[in-house]
Amino acid sequence: MTTELPVLTAKDFASDQELRWCPRCGDYSILAQFKKLLPTLGIPQENFVVVSGIGCSSRFPYYVDTYGFHSIHGRAPAIATGIKGVRPDLQVWVITGDGDGLSIGGNHLMHAIRRNINLKIILFNNQIYGLTKGQYSPTSPVGKRTKSTPMGSIDNPLSPLSVAIGSEATFVARSVDVDTKHLTSILERAAHHQGTAFIEVYQDCNVFNSGAFYYASKKGVKENNIVYLEHGKPLIYGADRDKGIRVSEGNRPEVVELGNGISEDDLLFHDEQTPEPSLAFMLARMRHPEFPEPLGVFRSVDRPVYDLALDQQVTEAIEQKGPGDLDTLFSSGDTWTVE
Amino acid sequence: MATTEVAPPDGKRTEERDSIVIRFCGDSGDGMQLAGTQMTNVSAVFGNDVSTLPDFPAEIRAPAGSLAGVSGFQLHFSSNDIHTPGDEVDTLVAMNPAALKTNIADLKRGGMLIVNADSFAKGDLKKAGYETNPLDDDDLLAPYDLHKVDMSRLTRDSVEGLGLSPREADRCKNFFALGLIYWLYERDATPTRNWVTQKFAKKPEIAEANLKALQGGQNYGSSTGSFRVHYRVPAAQLAPGRYRKMTGNEALAIGLVTAAKLANRPLYYAGYPITPASDILHELSRLKHFGVRTFQAEDEIAAMSSAVGAAFAGELAITASSGPGICLKGEAMGLGVITELPMVIIDVQRGGPSTGLPTKTEQSDLMLAMFGRNGESPLPIVAAATPGDCFWMAQEAMRIAVEFMTPVILLSDGYIANGAEPWQIPDVADLKPIVFNHPTEANSEDGYQPYLRDDRLVRPWAKVGTPGLMHRIGGLEKSDVTGNVDYDPDNHEHMSHVRAQKVANVAQSIPEQDVFGVPEGDVLVVSWGGTFGAVRQAVKKLNEDGRSVGHAHLKYLNPFPRNLADVLGRFKTVLVAELNLGQLVQLIRSRFLIDTQQYNKIQGKPFRVGELIEAIEAVL
Numbered sequence: 040m041t042t043e044l045p046v047l048t049a050k051d052f053a054s055d056q057e058l059r060w061c062p063r064c065g066d067y068s069i070l071a072q073f074k075k076l077l078p079t080l081g082i083p084q085e086n087f088v089v090v091s092g093i094g095c096s097s098r099f100p101y102y103v104d105t106y107g108f109h110s111i112h113g114r115a116p117a118i119a120t121g122i123k124g125v126r127p128d129l130q131v132w133v134i135t136g137d138g139d140g141l142s143i144g145g146n147h148l149m150h151a152i153r154r155n156i157n158l159k160i161i162l163f164n165n166q167i168y169g170l171t172k173g174q175y176s177p178t179s180p181v182g183k184r185t186k187s188t189p190m191g192s193i194d195n196p197l198s199p200l201s202v203a204i205g206s207e208a209t210f211v212a213r214s215v216d217v218d219t220k221h222l223t224s225i226l227e228r229a230a231h232h233q234g235t236a237f238i239e240v241y242q243d244c245n246v247f248n249s250g251a252f253y254y255a256s257k258k259g260v261k262e263n264n265i266v267y268l269e270h271g272k273p274l275i276y277g278a279d280r281d282k283g284i285r286v287s288e289g290n291r292p293e294v295v296e297l298g299n300g301i302s303e304d305d306l307l308f309h310d311e312q313t314p315e316p317s318l319a320f321m322l323a324r325m326r327h328p329e330f331p332e333p334l335g336v337f338r339s340v341d342r343p344v345y346d347l348a349l350d351q352q353v354t355e356a357i358e359q360k361g362p363g364d365l366d367t368l369f370s371s372g373d374t375w376t377v378e
Numbered sequence: 379m380a381t382t383e384v385a386p387p388d389g390k391r392t393e394e395r396d397s398i399v400i401r402f403c404g405d406s407g408d409g410m411q412l413a414g415t416q417m418t419n420v421s422a423v424f425g426n427d428v429s430t431l432p433d434f435p436a437e438i439r440a441p442a443g444s445l446a447g448v449s450g451f452q453l454h455f456s457s458n459d460i461h462t463p464g465d466e467v468d469t470l471v472a473m474n475p476a477a478l479k480t481n482i483a484d485l486k487r488g489g490m491l492i493v494n495a496d497s498f499a500k501g502d503l504k505k506a507g508y509e510t511n512p513l514d515d516d517d518l519l520a521p522y523d524l525h526k527v528d529m530s531r532l533t534r535d536s537v538e539g540l541g542l543s544p545r546e547a548d549r550c551k552n553f554f555a556l557g558l559i560y561w562l563y564e565r566d567a568t569p570t571r572n573w574v575t576q577k578f579a580k581k582p583e584i585a586e587a588n589l590k591a592l593q594g595g596q597n598y599g600s601s602t603g604s605f606r607v608h609y610r611v612p613a614a615q616l617a618p619g620r621y622r623k624m625t626g627n628e629a630l631a632i633g634l635v636t637a638a639k640l641a642n643r644p645l646y647y648a649g650y651p652i653t654p655a656s657d658i659l660h661e662l663s664r665l666k667h668f669g670v671r672t673f674q675a676e677d678e679i680a681a682m683s684s685a686v687g688a689a690f691a692g693e694l695a696i697t698a699s700s701g702p703g704i705c706l707k708g709e710a711m712g713l714g715v716i717t718e719l720p721m722v723i724i725d726v727q728r729g730g731p732s733t734g735l736p737t738k739t740e741q742s743d744l745m746l747a748m749f750g751r752n753g754e755s756p757l758p759i760v761a762a763a764t765p766g767d768c769f770w771m772a773q774e775a776m777r778i779a780v781e782f783m784t785p786v787i788l789l790s791d792g793y794i795a796n797g798a799e800p801w802q803i804p805d806v807a808d809l810k811p812i813v814f815n816h817p818t819e820a821n822s823e824d825g826y827q828p829y830l831r832d833d834r835l836v837r838p839w840a841k842v843g844t845p846g847l848m849h850r851i852g853g854l855e856k857s858d859v860t861g862n863v864d865y866d867p868d869n870h871e872h873m874s875h876v877r878a879q880k881v882a883n884v885a886q887s888i889p890e891q892d893v894f895g896v897p898e899g900d901v902l903v904v905s906w907g908g909t910f911g912a913v914r915q916a917v918k919k920l921n922e923d924g925r926s927v928g929h930a931h932l933k934y935l936n937p938f939p940r941n942l943a944d945v946l947g948r949f950k951t952v953l954v955a956e957l958n959l960g961q962l963v964q965l966i967r968s969r970f971l972i973d974t975q976q977y978n979k980i981q982g983k984p985f986r987v988g989e990l991i992e993a994i995e996a997v998l
Contacts, residue, residue: 054850056862085845090687093853101850101863106842108690109852110683111713117680121687121695122842124671125646129691129843147683150676349671353644356666363668365639368632369803373569374622375423377613 047078054104065216065242088131090119092139096163099134113144116151127346133160137178152206154345155234167248200323203237210236211337268335273306399464403450404473409552414451422623425613426455430798431463436736443505457612461911465986475506491522496530536594537587550591557595624801626765626794631661633772640811644669646688648681653736654792655726682707689719692841698724712751720779727791738982739792742958747787756881759936761789763910766801780814794908816841828861835880891939898948899926906932916990
């Protein structure tokens with residue numbers, strides 16, 4: 040196709056709907072970066088689809104002027120799979136949250152990822168059920184006091200990225216709602232990935248779980264608590280960039296101070312393309328406060344894409360058998376004639 | 379039954395019969411479904427009318443020789459127009475004591491009983507709970523024409539020299555039994571021989587063994603002194619045309635593909651394996667060259683949800699399941715209702731509740747189809763009457779879905795799903811394509827309004843990817859016309875009425891209810907779904923006896939045909955016959971405020987014609 044696309048801006052992707060998130064919700068920032076990204080991708084506006092489930096984050100499709108589907112709790116990956124099943128040419132984004140994606144919809148998320156359907160899944164992780172007014176979620180830490188856990192949560196939390204990697208994800212990344220430049224770059228990488236791209240975004244629910252991610256988002260604090268992943272580069276972090284991650288014996292990550300005989304070459308070098316997922320998995324297990332938490336692309340590898348393979352099988356079947364003919368179909372097997 | 383002597387082809391006498399009901403029964407691993415299917419096939423190809431009742435356990439291999447592991451296949455083949463697999467069995471082939479024990483009660487007095495005498499050793503008897511050998515019990519078997527055949531030994535003799543292990547040789551005994559039956563009913567084995575050759579093309583030694591066993595059975599019939607007569611059932615006087623054998627599940631798959639092909643569109647089918655609906659997924663996954671995209675989802679919820687997604691994208695979307703799966707689909711079906719997207723949901727009903735009777739038939743999901751979703755969630759419901767009718771109702775369900783922008787439930791059941799009958803092959807040129815359009819431009823000055831309705835209250839179906847028609851829909855209540863989220867009380871009431879009225883409007887696009895038999899009079903028997911054949915046969919018989927009985931078989935259950943009140947009012951008594959505890963009868967009573975009688979059975983089995991006649995006579 041050589042038709043020239045009209046030049047669009049973030050404004051063109053704003054819908055006419057009034058935004059109904061709480062003031063200062065982290066969702067606003069994610070929406071803003073998303074709307075900024077879409078016009079840069081060279082895809083006609085009508086070929087974007089945004090699908091969501093239920094929850095605060097799932098209101099997202101109403102606020103973007105694309106085709107959009109605000110569906111039912113947890114089912115967005117399955118609905119998006121149906122869309123891609125008939126229209127592999129569309130770019131489909133799935134917006135979900137920690138409750139929607141990992142609790143009620145955990146099964147759909149896992150299977151969409153392992154099939155490697157060409158979906159871009161953004162999971163807004165705020166470690167709380169916001170829309171139902173503050174119950175603990177599958178990512179809330181043990182001991183978390185909420186309306187449904189007055190004595191503290193006794194549920195062990197899930198790590199969204201561990202789930203994604205365990206589900207054989209081909210693209211896994213993490214960013215933070217207010218880290219706008221980083222978030223945009225991650226969304227862009229996801230948009231260009233062939234296959235399921237899974238992005239966890241730390242998102243602040245300032246009403247029911249305020250400050251849950253301050254350690255990773257506040258200037259002056261975060262520098263010592265996060266480490267940016269860059270392909271082929273060592274894991275260095277800290278306000279003075281004087282700390283790093285080394286792999287110790289037994290393949291365990293270890294925080295080290297640079298200097299005193301430890302140089303950059305001794306550190307762990309990130310490789311997002313290694314076929315074996317154990318490095319990505321190890322990085323996904325690094326939790327605050329024991330470790331700095333990695334942000335960036337954990338894993339980006341190639342594997343056949345489900346929706347393209349589905350289309351391919353149809354094409355192959357037509358090549359092998361010719362386009363389906365009803366007369367032939369009706370008459371298959373033994374037939375007989377009554378005079 | 380007419381008995382006419384005709385010329386003996388092999389020195390043995392031939393008698394003519396107008397109908398035969400035969401049942402093959404044995405262990406789940408004995409290949410009885412295969413034997414029954416082959417006998418059905420050759421009888422259909424010969425020109426008989428056929429109707430079948432496969433009956434098998436839910437377990438793939440229950441303990442060998444046990445009562446629970448018995449699998450049966452009943453075939454009614456006839457020179458008349460028949461509608462049921464038959465009430466009583468004329469010829470019973472029992473491969474082991476367990477099969478004899480569980481099936482002998484259905485064999486008519488004087489009927490032919492053929493047993494594999496080799497499988498009546500002490501151990502086999504014990505597993506079936508026989509203390510002594512029933513074949514030695516003259517009182518027990520006196521009413522029947524017993525033929526003890528050493529099938530295992532004779533089969534081994536037939537395949538001797540092919541180098542098969544005794545176990546492999548034993549597995550051919552269903553073909554030996556089939557051969558004997560082919561001899562007994564003068565069947566031409568050619569279609570079966572071709573099938574065996576094709577099926578075992580990669581294992582020629584197994585193909586040869588099965589063919590030898592088949593021939594062995596035929597030879598045994600003509601040479602043994604035990605069988606002195608064979609029988610001929612002449613071809614039926616079916617309407618002129620070309621025919622093939624068709625099961626309900628095959629017909630559903632072919633019907634769906636036909637609807638898509640005539641509309642020149644791909645078909646999206648999402649399913650999760652479940653008895654007795656899985657065959658639809660199997661059939662469709664072989665038809666990718668028709669543009670069929672099949673998706674075996676991670677669960678029933680995902681299957682339904684992905685169908686909603688495909689419909690939103692603008693394509694023909696289908697899902698199918700049975701009761702337990704339909705329960706799980708209810709949530710996403712509701713999403714289909716509120717977003718007003720077209721899709722077909724097939725429920726191949728089985729015994730319930732819960733896992734219930736996976737391989738047995740029942741009609742107990744009608745209320746689930748009507749009301750099994752939260753909120754006021756109406757959708758059209760249609761039901762197929764026979765295996766062949768599934769072909770037509772699949773297309774009809776699809777037509778209603780896209781014409782009215784609504785999910786449609788198509789009810790089938792285990793009986794017609796697995797049952798087979800001759801199917802007259804339609805001329806493609808005579809088939810009516812489903813017509814639907816996607817808008818290409820905005821439908822108002824304010825841009826595209828997804829819920830701006832036509833005079834039947836139907837909204838437009840914009841295909842995702844169409845420039846300028848970007849819009850958002852979802853499961854929240856929406857404002858009419860714009861589709862924007864709207865919690866206004868009056869709007870919700872308005873939308874609830876609109877959705878209900880739109881479904882009610884379907885009545886204007888479906889045929890009026892017809893009545894078979896007397897058009898008005900004493901008793902109207904009302905039925906729906908797979909009970910069609912048995913009820914029709916019963917009413918026919920009563921009409922022949924001069925009784926004032928009519929039959930209204932409903933294929934449209936929501937909305938009802940627009941003249942149904944009038945039809946019901948033409949009879950003194952209305953009797954609703956269903957394989958449940960009374961569901962349609964409740965809908966009819968509450969809708970039309972009339973007194974009704976009901977006749978119900980819930981044994982996992984279809985109606986017998988005889989019991990229906992008794993039930994109708996009881997209210998006459």
